[in-house]
Amino acid sequence: MNIISGGVCAAKGYTASxxxxxxxxxxxxxxxxxxxxxxxANAAAVYTxxxxxxxxxTVTKKHISDxxxxxxxxxxxxANTCNANGIEVAEKMCELTANELGINAEDVVVAxxxxxxxxxxxxxxxxxxxxxxxxxxxxxxxxxxGIMTTDTKVKEIAVSFEIGGVECKIGxxxxxxxxxxxxxxxxxxxxxxxxxxxxNLLQKALSSDIKDTFNMxxxxxxxxxxxxxxVMANGMAGNKEITEENDDFASFMKALNTxxxxxxxxxxxxxxxxxxxxECKVTGAKDDFTAKKVAKSIICSSLTKxxxxxxxxxxxxxxxxIGYAKCxxxxxxxxxxxxxxxxxxxxxxxxxxxxxxxxKAKEILxxxxxxxxxxxxxGNASSTAxxxxxxxxxxxxxxxxxx
Amino acid sequence: MNIISGGVCAAKGYTASxxxxxxxxxxxxxxxxxxxxxxxANAAAVYTxxxxxxxxxTVTKKHISDxxxxxxxxxxxxANTCNANGIEVAEKMCELTANELGINAEDVVVAxxxxxxxxxxxxxxxxxxxxxxxxxxxxxxxxxxGIMTTDTKVKEIAVSFEIGGVECKIGxxxxxxxxxxxxxxxxxxxxxxxxxxxxNLLQKALSSDIKDTFNMxxxxxxxxxxxxxxVMANGMAGNKEITEENDDFASFMKALNTxxxxxxxxxxxxxxxxxxxxECKVTGAKDDFTAKKVAKSIICSSLTKxxxxxxxxxxxxxxxxIGYAKCxxxxxxxxxxxxxxxxxxxxxxxxxxxxxxxxKAKEILxxxxxxxxxxxxxGNASSTAxxxxxxxxxxxxxxxxxx
Numbered sequence: 001m002n003i004i005s006g007g008v009c010a011a012k013g014y015t016a017s018x019x020x021x022x023x024x025x026x027x028x029x030x031x032x033x034x035x036x037x038x039x040x041a042n043a044a045a046v047y048t049x050x051x052x053x054x055x056x057x058t059v060t061k062k063h064i065s066d067x068x069x070x071x072x073x074x075x076x077x078x079a080n081t082c083n084a085n086g087i088e089v090a091e092k093m094c095e096l097t098a099n100e101l102g103i104n105a106e107d108v109v110v111a112x113x114x115x116x117x118x119x120x121x122x123x124x125x126x127x128x129x130x131x132x133x134x135x136x137x138x139x140x141x142x143x144x145x146g147i148m149t150t151d152t153k154v155k156e157i158a159v160s161f162e163i164g165g166v167e168c169k170i171g172x173x174x175x176x177x178x179x180x181x182x183x184x185x186x187x188x189x190x191x192x193x194x195x196x197x198x199x200n201l202l203q204k205a206l207s208s209d210i211k212d213t214f215n216m217x218x219x220x221x222x223x224x225x226x227x228x229x230x231v232m233a234n235g236m237a238g239n240k241e242i243t244e245e246n247d248d249f250a251s252f253m254k255a256l257n258t259x260x261x262x263x264x265x266x267x268x269x270x271x272x273x274x275x276x277x278x279e280c281k282v283t284g285a286k287d288d289f290t291a292k293k294v295a296k297s298i299i300c301s302s303l304t305k306x307x308x309x310x311x312x313x314x315x316x317x318x319x320x321x322i323g324y325a326k327c328x329x330x331x332x333x334x335x336x337x338x339x340x341x342x343x344x345x346x347x348x349x350x351x352x353x354x355x356x357x358x359x360k361a362k363e364i365l366x367x368x369x370x371x372x373x374x375x376x377x378x379g380n381a382s383s384t385a386x387x388x389x390x391x392x393x394x395x396x397x398x399x400x401x402x403x
Numbered sequence: 404m405n406i407i408s409g410g411v412c413a414a415k416g417y418t419a420s421x422x423x424x425x426x427x428x429x430x431x432x433x434x435x436x437x438x439x440x441x442x443x444a445n446a447a448a449v450y451t452x453x454x455x456x457x458x459x460x461t462v463t464k465k466h467i468s469d470x471x472x473x474x475x476x477x478x479x480x481x482a483n484t485c486n487a488n489g490i491e492v493a494e495k496m497c498e499l500t501a502n503e504l505g506i507n508a509e510d511v512v513v514a515x516x517x518x519x520x521x522x523x524x525x526x527x528x529x530x531x532x533x534x535x536x537x538x539x540x541x542x543x544x545x546x547x548x549g550i551m552t553t554d555t556k557v558k559e560i561a562v563s564f565e566i567g568g569v570e571c572k573i574g575x576x577x578x579x580x581x582x583x584x585x586x587x588x589x590x591x592x593x594x595x596x597x598x599x600x601x602x603n604l605l606q607k608a609l610s611s612d613i614k615d616t617f618n619m620x621x622x623x624x625x626x627x628x629x630x631x632x633x634v635m636a637n638g639m640a641g642n643k644e645i646t647e648e649n650d651d652f653a654s655f656m657k658a659l660n661t662x663x664x665x666x667x668x669x670x671x672x673x674x675x676x677x678x679x680x681x682e683c684k685v686t687g688a689k690d691d692f693t694a695k696k697v698a699k700s701i702i703c704s705s706l707t708k709x710x711x712x713x714x715x716x717x718x719x720x721x722x723x724x725i726g727y728a729k730c731x732x733x734x735x736x737x738x739x740x741x742x743x744x745x746x747x748x749x750x751x752x753x754x755x756x757x758x759x760x761x762x763k764a765k766e767i768l769x770x771x772x773x774x775x776x777x778x779x780x781x782g783n784a785s786s787t788a789x790x791x792x793x794x795x796x797x798x799x800x801x802x803x804x805x806x
Contacts, residue, residue: 052726052734052754082722084755116719117756220705221624222720223727302623302705303801310802316519317625319485323455324626331455351455352487353520392795398706399713 001255007140007156010171011194012236013038017135018146021128023077023114023121032125033146034097034132035072035190040107041234043069044203046210048227054079055086056110057228059094063106067199069232070107072190073097073129074147076175080112080120081225089120096126100133109230113149113175113188116225144173147188150397151177155266161195161255163248166239168195170252172259176219176267189214189229189263195252196235197242204245205253206231213260216292216385218300219271220394231256268386269369273393276308280372283382290327290376291383297325298372299387308370309389313338313361315347318372333377340367350377404658410543410559413574414597415639416441420538421549424531426480426517426524435528436549437500437535438475438593443510444637446472447606449613451630457482458489459513460631462497466509470602472635473510475593476500476532477550479578483515483523484628492523499529503536512633516552516578516591519628547576550591553800554580558669564598564658566651569642571598573655575662579622579670590617592632592666598655599638600645607648608656609634616663619695619788621703622674623797634659671789672772676796679711683775686785693730693779694786700728701775702790711773712792716741716764718750721775736780743770753780 009016018033043064047057063069073093080086094108112120135142144154158171170193197205206229214229235241242248269277280298285291298304301321307314315336323331336348342364347356364370412419417440421433448467450460466472476496483489497511515523538545547557561574573596600608609632617632638644645651672680683701688694701707704724710717718739726734739751745767750759767773 050723050726051732052722079719082719082751082755115717116723117751119756222704222706222723225719225723225726301625302797303625306798306801309798312803314518316482316485316628319455320453320519320625320628323453323628329454348485348520352485353522390798390801392798394705395709395712395793395795395798398709398793400715 001159001161001258004158004160004169006138006158007144007171008035008173008190008192009138009140010158011169011192013194013234014192015136016143017132017137017139018142019128019131019135021131022124023075030142030146031077032075032128032132033143034136035143035192036101036136037070037232037234039234039236040068040070041232042067042197042199042202043230043232044199044206045228045230046206048224050223050225052082052225054081054112054226055083056080056090056112057226058087059090060109060111060228063094063108068107069109070103071097071101072109072230074111074188075125076113076147076149078112078114078118078120079116079226082117083119085119089122092122093125096129100129111188111228113147113226140171140173147173147175149175149177150272151175151270153270155263157259157262159255159258161251163195163239163251166237168193168237168239170195170255170259172263174263174267176270177272187224187227187267191231191259193233194237195233196237196239197233197252201242201249202231202233205256209253209256209260213264216296217264217268218296218387219268221300264386268388271388272397273391274388275368275391276389277369278308278372278387278389280374280385282374282376284376284378285381286379288381288383290329291381293325293327294322294329294374295383295385297321299385302390305387305390308365309391311362311365313347313358313365319348329376330378335375337373338364339371339373340364340369342367404562404564404661407561407563407572409541409561410547410574411438411576411593411595412541412543413561414572414595416597416637417595418539419546420535420540420542421545422531422534422538424534425527426478433545433549434480435478435531435535436546437539438546438595439504439539440473440635440637442637442639443471443473444635445470445600445602445605446633446635447602447609448631448633449609451627453626453628455485455628457484457515457629458486459483459493459515460629461490462493463512463514463631466497466511471510472512473506474500474504475512475633477514477591478528479516479550479552481515481517481521481523482519482629485520486522488522492525495525496528499532503532514591514631516550516629543574543576550576550578552578552580553675554578554673556673558666560662560665562658562661564654566598566642566654569640571596571640571642573598573658573662575666577666577670579673580675590627590630590670594634594662596636597638597640598636599640599642600636600655604645604652605634605636608659612656612659612663616667619699620667620671621699621790622671624703667789671791674791675800676794677791678771678794679792680772681711681775681790681792683777683788685777685779687779687781688784689782691784691786693732694784696728696730697725697732697777698786698788700724702788705793708790708793711768712794714765714768716750716761716768722751732779733781738778740776741767742774742776743767743772745770
């Protein structure tokens with residue numbers, strides 16, 4: 001498997017674009033994006049479990065119910081959620097996109113991200129869609145910019161892999177930043193592949209993958225109303241279609257996982273206000289459930305996050321987060337260490353503090369990618385969760401998000 | 404019922420003291436406190452549900468198992484948690500206190516609060532206990548100062564009430580600030596009363612009360628390892644002992660609730676870095692469980708907390724938090740309003756935004772006590788939760804807590 005360039009346009013038959021149409025006031029920021037497959041693609045999606053759901057999710061669910069899609073239209077700057085006319089606007093976005101591309105509105109996936117509860121004006125979108133059509137090309141990056149909200153970094157990735165001797169490609173873009181605590185679904189992620197795979201297995205691959213990837217990310221504990229991951233597979237690579245859980249399916253899963261893990265790390269590292277990526281690796285758990293719960297509890301702890309911001313090896317907060325994770329853990333068997341490019345340092349053995357060099361710990365924690373290593377000494381299950389530190393800028397960004 | 408002065412010394416037979424003994428470096432801060440009842444008292448307690456428990460909790464549980472106690476010794480600056488010799492040190496604290504007071508070590512309640520995982524030196528405590536004894540008197544305030552960590556305000560309250568025509572008193576002190584997300588128990592709260600009540604009913608009153616009070620407080624979602632509420636009732640008011648759930652018990656519950664609600668509000672308002680007290684009132688819920696879950700979900704939402712800091716009426720975040728509360732709520736029936744001394748403003752009706760004056764909203768949200776009013780339109784259950792805003796200072800305080 002090789003990392004390649006091109007993002008969502010890396011796989012055969014996909015083009016993309018992103019422009020500023022006027023939803024955002026800042027003209028230098030793209031606010032609408034389009035991804036198009038020249039051939040109708042099998043499609044799968046997962047959505048937020050928040051009871052409050054963005055109108056675009058309702059429309060997308062309906063459109064994708066036949067397992068197929070050909071285009072994705074997504075705006076930023078407004079979530080089109082909790083609006084009385086939300087569904088109407090989301091449907092109109094699909095209709096406008098379909099007319100422009102000469103496809104069916106039922107084959108358009110629609111997504112929106114931004115502030116909740118403010119009506120989304122269709123006028124700038126009406127103007128934007130023809131611009132998007134005109135710009136369609138190898139423009140994954142422009143599309144990735146178009147879906148960003150408070151993200152500071154663009155998030156895209158692609159890999160090539162082989163299925164039955166045929167080269168396939170898969171690529172994705174994502175937006176993250178705030179209101180990130182996916183639960184059985186995730187933030188906005190769009191993935192394209194030219195691999196031929198049935199829509200059933202595509203959904204199976206996605207639903208399985210997110211349990212260990214996007215569902216293990218948290219920026220702030222707030223599960224968004226508009227989370228969505230969509231994968232399109234147009235089959236243009238020419239491999240024999242994957243229709244069962246064989247070796248080819250495993251190869252596809254591996255490629256998909258490379259894309260999703262990369263995007264998880266990007267989303268966590270670029271969490272609102274974040275200065276550090278936190279990766280919590282729990283090993284020695286009695287079962288998968290425990291490993292996941294413990295890892296996620298640590299990554300969500302405001303106190304642990306603030307300590308990491310301060311490069312403070314305050315491991316007691318890690319123990320505290322393990323203790324309230326509501327799992328069957330023997331806290332007297334827990335070991336904790338911190339790791340980064342500068343080395344690794346053990347700070348807690350069997351539930352009690354051990355002597356360690358504060359100086360060395362500081363040096364390790366001043367890096368911008370920190371691993372929190374936890375061993376539960378209770379079995380063989382393991383899990384990884386991704387998060388970020390809690391900083392002044394998180395407060396700043398969210399203290400006046402709407403103004 | 405009347406609010407009176409005196410805190411934990413208001414009720415008959417109780418004295419208290421607080422001094423600096425050297426656990427903290429800052430000599431101007433008290434770091435150890437003592438509460439003493441001249442008569443052995445019935446006692447009840449509730450503790451954190453965190454699996455990682457401070458050593459003092461283990462010792463206190465043992466000592467209080469007979470339903471009685473006569474003194475409370477509590478230090479700040481070190482939680483005596485995750486230390487190999489923690490139990491030994493906690494027992495020593497009881498022994499030293501008992502010797503000084505001429506009582507049994509088994510009648511001493513011990514508590515500690517501060518950093519986790521650093522050995523607690525017994526030497527300063529050895530020196531401090533005789534000082535505490537010497538200062539015993541009407542010094543509730545000094546004791547309240549002695550248990551503070553990052554608290555900025557001292558928290559004490561007392562009320563008088565009548566049981567069968569006899570005047571009884573009840574008072575309490577508390578420490579809060581960070582690592583506050585009590586779960587079936589709470590932070591450090593010490594309550595004294597001269598009301599005669601059996602230890603069974605005292606425990607029943609406390610266990611019932613905290614479900615609607617301390618368990619509905621959150622500062623940062625981190626359930627502490629050392630949470631504890633202790634009530635002592637020495638019977639010196641002279642009322643007929645309460646031994647059943649009659650009208651007298653109801654009167655006692657009401658007095659207790661006045662103390663606990665007051666302390667909840669103090670703890671939330673003085674959350675680490677807080678500039679605002681948030682009080683979320685949920686009404687119209689289908690049941691108590693739903694009302695509580697929804698209220699607590701809102702009060703815990705980092706995004707809602709940051710919006711309140713910025714006086715931003717970003718009610719979409721309130722809806723979002725309701726949606727992920729994992730309750731059976733019809734989000735299309737939800738109304739939201741914000742209220743303070745400056746008035747009340749409706750911002751969401753039946754799950755959708757309504758037009759409102761941003762100017763008026765700002766004026767309301769700039770106050771330092773904000774009510775978030777949520778109506779679910781689904782029944783008659785209601786609940787209140789208390790929290791605070793998320794500020795730069797929360798990050799500052801916790802970025803370098805140990806240094």
